[in-house]
Amino acid sequence: NQKQGKYKNFPPGPKPLPILGNILKLDMSKPHKTLYKLSKEYGPIFSVQMGMTKMVILCGYETIKDALMNHAEVFSDRPHNPLFSKSIKDHGKPFGNFTSLSAAVTNIIVAILLNKRFEYEDPTLLRLMALVSENIRLLGSPWVRLYNSFPSLMDQLPGPHRTIFENLREFQGFIRATFTKFRKELDVNDQRNLVDTFLAKQQEGKTESTQYFSDENLTVLVGDLFGAGMETTSTTLRWSLLLMIKYPEIQKKVQNEIDKVIGSAQPQMEHRKQMPYTDAVVHEIQRFGDIAPTTVPHVASEDVTFRGYFIPKGTPILPILHSIHMDKEYFTRPEEFYPEHFLDSEGNFKKNEAFIPFSLGKRSCAGETMARMELFLFFTYLLQHFTFKVPPGAKLDLTPALGSTNSPKPFEICAIPRS
Numbered sequence: 001n002q003k004q005g006k007y008k009n010f011p012p013g014p015k016p017l018p019i020l021g022n023i024l025k026l027d028m029s030k031p032h033k034t035l036y037k038l039s040k041e042y043g044p045i046f047s048v049q050m051g052m053t054k055m056v057i058l059c060g061y062e063t064i065k066d067a068l069m070n071h072a073e074v075f076s077d078r079p080h081n082p083l084f085s086k087s088i089k090d091h092g093k094p095f096g097n098f099t100s101l102s103a104a105v106t107n108i109i110v111a112i113l114l115n116k117r118f119e120y121e122d123p124t125l126l127r128l129m130a131l132v133s134e135n136i137r138l139l140g141s142p143w144v145r146l147y148n149s150f151p152s153l154m155d156q157l158p159g160p161h162r163t164i165f166e167n168l169r170e171f172q173g174f175i176r177a178t179f180t181k182f183r184k185e186l187d188v189n190d191q192r193n194l195v196d197t198f199l200a201k202q203q204e205g206k207t208e209s210t211q212y213f214s215d216e217n218l219t220v221l222v223g224d225l226f227g228a229g230m231e232t233t234s235t236t237l238r239w240s241l242l243l244m245i246k247y248p249e250i251q252k253k254v255q256n257e258i259d260k261v262i263g264s265a266q267p268q269m270e271h272r273k274q275m276p277y278t279d280a281v282v283h284e285i286q287r288f289g290d291i292a293p294t295t296v297p298h299v300a301s302e303d304v305t306f307r308g309y310f311i312p313k314g315t316p317i318l319p320i321l322h323s324i325h326m327d328k329e330y331f332t333r334p335e336e337f338y339p340e341h342f343l344d345s346e347g348n349f350k351k352n353e354a355f356i357p358f359s360l361g362k363r364s365c366a367g368e369t370m371a372r373m374e375l376f377l378f379f380t381y382l383l384q385h386f387t388f389k390v391p392p393g394a395k396l397d398l399t400p401a402l403g404s405t406n407s408p409k410p411f412e413i414c415a416i417p418r419s
């Protein structure tokens with residue numbers, strides 16, 4: 001490629017190894033850590049060869065901000081992903097082990113999408129959550145990288161990528177059955193939820209009705225919102241509980257603030273500005289939990305020269321948020337859980353521009369406002385009603401589990417009601 005001049009001045013990176021070796025070399029259990037480490041050697045912009053694809057890695061706040069804010073037009077597309085472009089049909093088997101916390105979070109997005117709530121034990125809800133969680137876990141496996149590099153070959157082989165397809169088929173089957181039912185009941189003058197609004201748009205008879213408001217887009221939209229709305233917030237809340245049992249003195253300080261500001265009232269968003277310590281703790285939970293360490297991949301929508309490097313159209317771009325949240329320049333004790341990262345010397349809440357768990361720019365998280373409300377309200381409500389403790393003899397492990405998001409490893413917890 002160098003010879004053809006296509007990748008002239010392309011960001012330098014580790015020398016490509018034989019294809020398989022290269023994929024396996026990037027420790028896939030923690031690719032964000034490996035990539036962050038490589039950035040110390042190669043600088044904030046470098047390329048890695050992933051199978052047949054070259055990918056540009058961006059590290060550090062200044063570089064990522066420059067790419068996602070100042071070059072938003074170029075870096076706001078998403079790459080073509082062979083795994084998700086494959087067609088899918090209905091199928092699947094039950095399994096699961098789920099908490100009422102995830103169910104409560106899921107019910108919020110379900111209320112927006114479908115205008116209903118499930119009982120926490122409802123088998124449909126448990127099954128849908130199981131499908132999403134299993135896929136998020138499997139998406140972190142090296143099999144998926146292999147699939148995206150060699151789709152035709154991997155199609156012939158068994159492996160976890162097949163489970164991902166089966167799960168997707170079952171999940172999409174539920175969505176299609178739901179909107180088929182909603183379509184029969186649709187009253188355009190009484191739109192009850194997001195699906196009704198989408199179906200009403202479909203019926204307007206404009207060109208865009210068929211172009212954008214297709215059944216296929218509805219299936220993907222509901223699936224994405226369900227997945228993004230459920231897994232991220234409940235994973236962050238699990239981090240919050242793990243961190244509170246690990247640091248009981250911090251939990252106590254949050255409870256003192258809750259008692260002082262909210263008392264026994266229902267927590268409201270208005271309370272947040274009077275609760276700098278709790279606000280700082282919630283921010284630090286997100287920074288430390290670092291649940292989307294490699295964001296979601298972007299792709300260059302056209303040829304571009306970014307910071308002196310020529311990046312050809314179609315190159316996948318991975319902004320490593322982990323590199324920002326672990327940067328000593330912005331967070332004095334990056335390896336520690338340290339709410340003071342977000343407090344000034346007087347104990348007031350202190351904004352930190354490098355706190356970007358929802359990413360930046362045009363394709364930043366569409367659910368940020370909702371997620372921030374959910375996190376504050378659930379967290380304060382839980383600590384208002386319970387003190388959380390480590391079960392006797394249990395050891396706590398703060399290293400994340402394998403998966404496409406950083407989630408805590410399974411742990412047990414005691415919830416002692418506060419009276």
Ligand code: HEM
Binds near residue numbers: 109228236357
């Ligand atoms: C703690 C909770 C959450 C975190 C940390 C989080 C983080 C992220 C991140 C890092 C991205 C990728 C941004 C990029 O590519 O630059 C993203 C995208 C997205 N998130 Fe979230 N998210 C959370 C909750 C939610 C919720 C509750 C919803 C929906 C209700 C949601 C909906 C979305 C959607 C639709 C996108 C894709 C946006 C696009 O492609 O333009 N997220 N999120």
